[in-house]
Amino acid sequence: xxxxxxxxxxxxxxxxxxxxxxxxxxxxxxxxxxxxxxxxxxxxxxxxxxxxxxxxxxxxxxxxxxxxxxxxxxxxxxxxxxxxxxxxxxxxxxxxxxxxxxxxxxxxxxxxxxxxxxxxxxxxxxxxxxxxxxxxxxxxxxxxxxxxxxxxxxxxxxxxxxxxxxxxxxxxxxxxxxxxxxxxxxxxxxxxxxxxxxxxxxxxxxxxxxxxxxxxxxxxxxxxxxxxxxxxxxxxxxxxxxxxxxxxxxxxxxxxxxxxxxxxxxxxxxxxxxxxxxxxxxxxxxxxxxxxxxxxxxxxxxxxxxxxxxxxxxxxxxxxxxxxxxxxxxxxxxxxxxxxxxxxxxxxxxxxxxxxxxxxxxxxxxxxxxxxxxxxxxxxxxxxxxxxxxxxxxxxxxxxxxxxxxxxxxxxxxxxxxxxxxxxxxxxxxxxxxxxxxxxxxxxxxxxxxxxxxxxxxxxxxxxxxxxxxxxxxxxxxxxxxxxxxxxxxxxxxxxxxxxxxxxxxxxxxxxxxxxxxxxxxxxxxxxxxxxxxxxxxxxxxxxxxxxxxxxxxxxxxxxxxxxxxxxxxxxxxxxxxxxxxxxxxxxxxxxxxxxxxxxxxxxxxxxxxxxxxxxxxxxxxxxxxxxxxxxxxxxxxxxxxxxxxxxxxxxxxxxxxxxxxxxxxxxxxxxxxxxxxxxxxxxxxxxxxxxxxxxxxxxxxxxxxxxxxxxxxxxxxxxxxxxxxxxxxxxxxxxxxxxxxxxxxxxxxxxxxxxxxxxxxxxxxxxxxxxxx
Numbered sequence: 001x002x003x004x005x006x007x008x009x010x011x012x013x014x015x016x017x018x019x020x021x022x023x024x025x026x027x028x029x030x031x032x033x034x035x036x037x038x039x040x041x042x043x044x045x046x047x048x049x050x051x052x053x054x055x056x057x058x059x060x061x062x063x064x065x066x067x068x069x070x071x072x073x074x075x076x077x078x079x080x081x082x083x084x085x086x087x088x089x090x091x092x093x094x095x096x097x098x099x100x101x102x103x104x105x106x107x108x109x110x111x112x113x114x115x116x117x118x119x120x121x122x123x124x125x126x127x128x129x130x131x132x133x134x135x136x137x138x139x140x141x142x143x144x145x146x147x148x149x150x151x152x153x154x155x156x157x158x159x160x161x162x163x164x165x166x167x168x169x170x171x172x173x174x175x176x177x178x179x180x181x182x183x184x185x186x187x188x189x190x191x192x193x194x195x196x197x198x199x200x201x202x203x204x205x206x207x208x209x210x211x212x213x214x215x216x217x218x219x220x221x222x223x224x225x226x227x228x229x230x231x232x233x234x235x236x237x238x239x240x241x242x243x244x245x246x247x248x249x250x251x252x253x254x255x256x257x258x259x260x261x262x263x264x265x266x267x268x269x270x271x272x273x274x275x276x277x278x279x280x281x282x283x284x285x286x287x288x289x290x291x292x293x294x295x296x297x298x299x300x301x302x303x304x305x306x307x308x309x310x311x312x313x314x315x316x317x318x319x320x321x322x323x324x325x326x327x328x329x330x331x332x333x334x335x336x337x338x339x340x341x342x343x344x345x346x347x348x349x350x351x352x353x354x355x356x357x358x359x360x361x362x363x364x365x366x367x368x369x370x371x372x373x374x375x376x377x378x379x380x381x382x383x384x385x386x387x388x389x390x391x392x393x394x395x396x397x398x399x400x401x402x403x404x405x406x407x408x409x410x411x412x413x414x415x416x417x418x419x420x421x422x423x424x425x426x427x428x429x430x431x432x433x434x435x436x437x438x439x440x441x442x443x444x445x446x447x448x449x450x451x452x453x454x455x456x457x458x459x460x461x462x463x464x465x466x467x468x469x470x471x472x473x474x475x476x477x478x479x480x481x482x483x484x485x486x487x488x489x490x491x492x493x494x495x496x497x498x499x500x501x502x503x504x505x506x507x508x509x510x511x512x513x514x515x516x517x518x519x520x521x522x523x524x525x526x527x528x529x530x531x532x533x534x535x536x537x538x539x540x541x542x543x544x545x546x547x548x549x550x551x552x553x554x555x556x557x558x559x560x561x562x563x564x565x566x567x568x569x570x571x572x573x574x575x576x577x578x579x580x581x582x583x584x585x586x587x588x589x590x591x592x593x594x595x596x597x598x599x600x601x602x603x604x605x606x607x608x609x610x611x612x613x614x615x616x617x618x619x620x621x622x623x624x625x626x627x628x629x630x631x632x633x634x635x636x637x638x639x640x641x642x643x644x645x646x647x648x649x650x651x652x653x654x655x656x657x658x659x660x661x662x663x664x665x666x667x668x669x670x671x672x673x674x675x676x677x678x679x680x681x682x683x684x685x686x687x688x689x690x691x692x693x694x695x696x697x698x699x700x701x702x703x704x705x706x707x708x709x710x711x712x713x714x715x716x717x718x719x720x721x722x723x724x725x726x727x728x729x730x731x732x733x734x735x736x737x738x739x740x741x742x743x744x745x746x747x748x749x750x751x752x753x754x755x756x757x758x759x760x761x762x763x764x765x766x767x768x769x770x771x772x773x774x
Contacts, residue, residue, distance in 0.1 A: 003125060004295050006138065010281070010321055012298040013127035014640050017137075021046060021344020022653045023640050025128045025135045029152040029273075030332015030378065032242055033341035034159045036150050038126040038137040043114040045150070046344050047159055047210065049242040050334045050378075053104040053353070053410035054183050054346065055204025060414045062392055063095035066399030073471070073481050081423075081490040084482065089420045100419040103410040106343050106352030109242045110197065110210050111177035114163070116170070118146075125297070128641060130325040131281050132274045144168025152329075155272035159240040162266040171231040174214060174238075178226075181346050190228055192221035198251060204411070206246040213239040237266055280328055283371040284694040286320050286665060288313040288687065298640055305633035310686065316629065316665075322642035323661040324370050327363070330655070331375030334382045336363040337410075340643070340655040349652045353410040354382065356430045357486040358559060358607050361568075363659035364437065365614070368444040369666045371696050376441055380454060383434060387461075389413025390431060394465050397425055402464030405430035407486075426484035428469065432462045432500035436568060439507040443698040446723050452515055459508045463525060466501055470528065478531050483546070488557045491546035493533045495562035498547060503569040505529050535565075535580060542587035543580065555587075555594035556601060558608030560615060563588060567614040570673040588615050592624070604648045606637055610660035617667035617682040620733040625668055626684035632657070665692075670706055670717070672697040676729045677757065679715065679769070680708060683734065699726060704764065713771040719746075721759040730755040735771040742768040 007013045017039040018024045024035035024046065033048035068091050075084040093099070124139040135150040145166040152159050163170060176188055176195050184207075188197040194214045200207040214221070219233035230236055245251045293314040301315040330336035338359055339352045354360050360379075367375050390403035393415040397404065406415040407424040418425040438455035441447070470478040480501075485494040505525045512522055536547040545553055545562040565571035566584050574581040595601040596612050609628050616624040632638065635648035637657070646652035668682035669692055677697075691707040700723035707716045715738070732738040740748055740755065746765040747758040759765055 008129035009294040010131040011129040014298050026342050027133045027152045028329035028341040029154045036135045040118045040121045040139045045112040047109040051244040054107045055104050055201045057203030058101050062396040063092040063097040065397050085420045101416040103351040103353035103408045107346045113175045116172045130321045133277045153273040154276040160269050161238040163236045165234050173227040173229050175227040209243040211241050286692045288317045288690040323658040326655050326658040331378050335379035353408050357407050359656040362656035365660045366662035369695050386413030400465050400468035403431045403461045426482040429497045429500040432504040435459050446700045456511050462504050485545050485561045491551035493547040496564045499564040537583040543583040555590040558605035560611040566618050606644050606657035610657050613664045620681050622682045622684040625682050678731045681733045715769040717767045719765045724761045726759045730757050737772040738769045741770050
């Protein structure tokens with residue numbers, strides 16, 4: 001069979017085994033993950049589980065700091081933040097605070113090795129099929145063709161691996177690596193049927209168990225020391241499962257072996273899994289190229305992009321698919337951490353934890369628009385588990401009711417990641433930013449039960465914090481003090497603090513109206529809204545990052561926090577607040593000059609590039625969107641799986657960029673907010689034709705189909721309003737002279753260059769535009 005007949009159209013393939021865990025091909029079901037090196041001689045399979053964060057034995061006791069808040073505020077007012085931070089840190093240390101503490105790190109569950117006496121293999125290739133979640137490795141030695149296949153079952157929640165030999169026999173040693181880590185106690189048992197391992201956390205409660213079952217028909221199996229040798233068979237099936245436990249008494253290795261003792265073939269298991277996985281993946285499809293181009297290996301696509309500074313359409317399509325695959329594979333019981341659901345080290349950067357000052361938010365950016373809203377159940381579950389710590393943060397640090405999120409979390413929501421240099425304890429808008437997706441979930445799904453039972457209670461706790469934390473200036477304006485714009489400096493009234501508080505309170509008031517809740521809280525929240533500090537514009541005409549007269553700007557930074565009203569909350573638009581919009585654009589341009597496009601930028605950052613791209617979609621800057629895409633390839637930010645690195649040159653495996661990339665694609669094609677539908681608002685001319693199907697927008701809008709052909713000036717949009725009749729304006733920012741040439745299932749009015757659209761509930765609408773000249 002020709003190789004072209006085997007490689008996936010929706011996925012990636014390459015011609016070399018991994019040499020390190022970051023290069024491995026990967027799969028997951030939202031609970032367990034797997035990484036496959038694809039080495040014919042020394043195969044390595046790494047098992048992961050979303051719950052495995054290794055306790056370090058650190059103190060999670062928060063310092064009692066609330067009584068010092070008045071003095072801290074007075075120091076900020078009279079002597080500035082440097083003295084206030086010094087005072088605060090000294091008092092915290094006196095109260096028992098140990099200093100900046102990393103979260104308990106994410107870690108692998110096991111490394112399984114399969115060694116074969118293969119010395120001269122040929123015709124090697126490996127692939128990930130994003131559409132089915134299956135990893136395949138193919139090679140030949142002599143007259144024998146070998147193929148391994150791996151996936152993580154959505155139907156049976158097991159990791160499944162199968163090795164087959166055609167015209168030959170399998171001869172291999174299977175072994176489980178011993179972890180040399182002082183934080184783990186381990187015991188393992190080997191037999192001809194498989195391997196079981198029991199791991200206990202030394203510095204904290206719980207641990208996990210691993211069960212690996214070996215199934216090899218007619219094989220000769222021998223246990224030799226710490227290996228199981230398997231020979232004289234054409235097929236080896238390995239079923240693996242990871243069982244976290246919180247209490248030692250919950251671990252029972254004798255009964256665990258029966259859990260995966262069912263009699264199913266690889267094909268049985270795979271078909272049951274693929275039906276679920278593929279239905280989720282196929283809900284949305286971006287089509288930019290031909291099947292012939294889709295069959296190219298990932299090395300050739302990335303090499304072409306680097307050499308020509310032009311991305312093959314097939315590569316853009318695959319990066320898009322990789323982003324949705326990451327989310328689909330990682331979101332489930334929890335939400336993706338910094339590394340999704342995968343790791344091969346006990347020492348990941350930033351502990352591989354849930355980082356809440358930008359990374360988690362980017363990793364879930366496309367969840368709703370990609371029609372994968374069920375993935376957010378893990379996000380909401382995680383936050384609910386962290387709430388006790390969030391409540392203690394608010395109380396211990398500021399004497400407030402409600403919640404204040406940590407900046408980094410894994411096994412606890414307590415905020416212990418701060419010091420004088422990184423004063424993240426002064427960053428108080430995190431819980432509100434995390435609350436953005438609660439209300440968005442309602443807008444996209446129309447689920448009023450979720451709004452009442454989950455969204456409103458969470459947002460109410462955020463509001464409680466603001467009610468207690470905010471103080472009033474003499475003119476009646478509320479003040480955020482202390483205040484910190486994430487990782488870029490302290491000054492009162494950080495713009496993101498103001499923007500997030502506005503969004504939280506507006507969403508709460510809107511929710512009460514939707515749910516017909518009559519309460520004096522509405523007036524209380526409105527009073528806060530009416531008296532929040534206004535945004536400020538500096539002498540250069542730029543929106544300030546801190547809304548106080550004395551603060552200075554630092555444009556050379558990877559975070560875009562002060563542009564929250566643009567890329568996240570959509571608080572204002574060019575039409576609603578032209579002055580603020582222009583000031584935001586100036587601030588953005590200065591960030592681009594000082595950081596994104598500057599060789600003197602303070603650090604490279606994929607998350608910074610993705611936030612820049614999300615801003616660029618709103619400012620209708622298609623060339624910048626494309627430039628950011630090319631930066632990712634130019635600076636070598638992709639691993640073979642198309643998972644991204646945090647820094648240039650494949651440094652630090654991180655998936656937040658993968659989570660954001662599909663959202664950038666969606667917004668540059670079609671976007672809806674503030675009762676305005678924006679079409680092709682930031683579409684680069686290089687992506688001159690294509691179609692997308694199935695994406696979702698707020699207010700229960702479904703984009704059944706959007707197709708464009710720039711050379712012919714054609715745009716066709718097929719919409720479905722699932723909730724109710726809707727009226728909206730329609731904008732084509734890059735094509736102001738566009739005309740509607742045909743439409744069905746709706747009412748359209750065109751007056752003086754303005755287009756308005758009336759959609760009927762549950763009716764399909766199709767509109768054809770002639771784009772004309774820009």
